[in-house]
Amino acid sequence: MDIEKVMDKPQKAAAVIETLKAKGMRVTPQRFAVYANLLGRSDHPTVEQLLNDLNQDFPVSSQATIYSSLQALQEAGLVREVLLEPGVTRYDANVDRHHHFRCESCGEIEDIAWDAFPPLELSHLRAGLQADGYEVTVYGTCDRCQTPNM
Amino acid sequence: MDIEKVMDKPQKAAAVIETLKAKGMRVTPQRFAVYANLLGRSDHPTVEQLLNDLNQDFPVSSQATIYSSLQALQEAGLVREVLLEPGVTRYDANVDRHHHFRCESCGEIEDIAWDAFPPLELSHLRAGLQADGYEVTVYGTCDRCQTPNM
DNA sequence: CTTTGTGCAAACGATTTGCAGGATG
């Protein structure tokens, strides 16, 4: 399969390919498609959602390959997992530090900018713990779920 | 099976039983054992750990019953899930708000007191989001993993 | 005595793995 088929924005495609190469990864259409798709959305999809989205028009990648692509992308530091619901693993191409908002009604997840909150002081946690970073998860209700069936 | 067999601290046992009754739950030895065990530890065990721990000396509860007990305890608001690693659901009998520290090396989870951090201002999130609460997760290395094999 | 819980085993769903053929660099 040709990589061009899975990407309609040539300029960005080149950038994505460069990123993958720069990480020493082989650039395959499947990897490219997974990463480009993740970069192009902000809703932290599951593997199932990626699978449906990628293969919508014609087969691009199998499920097993999506799993292995995601693993490779994770190891390269290009993608991270987001775990906020039991049994659901979501993926996020935004690896800069940021927080999350989760709607307790529909499960939707939305990013919150890092500087939405003042920096937290980690230095006076219990002695012995070495803190490397942190993240805030906010729980609540999204707009859509506040005004049901309208 | 008799409840006394699974609890060696009679005074606390009575309190646990009262709590369960107060929530309108039937008090069974299995439920009691699950909840008492969770109350007595702070390491957020998985179902597998609970299963091993409870049945260590003699059979107390089956796996299916632990799942159903945990579900009932959750619905009663006595227990909550903690999700910080893929594929691993942990349980916590501390339902007061608090934060978590996760060791990226061994996966151990430790509670952080709620007032370890100044309260965050949730009011200026994106308009439309209704925030109900939040939680901080700190990532790092625990004491044990900082000084390997000693 | 009525209702709800338990235990077993089968069912399930998400993720992982083994392996043969195919694509990448």
Next chain:
DNA sequence: CATCCTGCAAATCGTTTGCACAAAG
């Protein structure tokens, strides 16, 4: 052309479910 990736199917692991029996109130 050597290495690594892909796709398929089978295997695995955590969790859920159906059902007959037992226990709680």
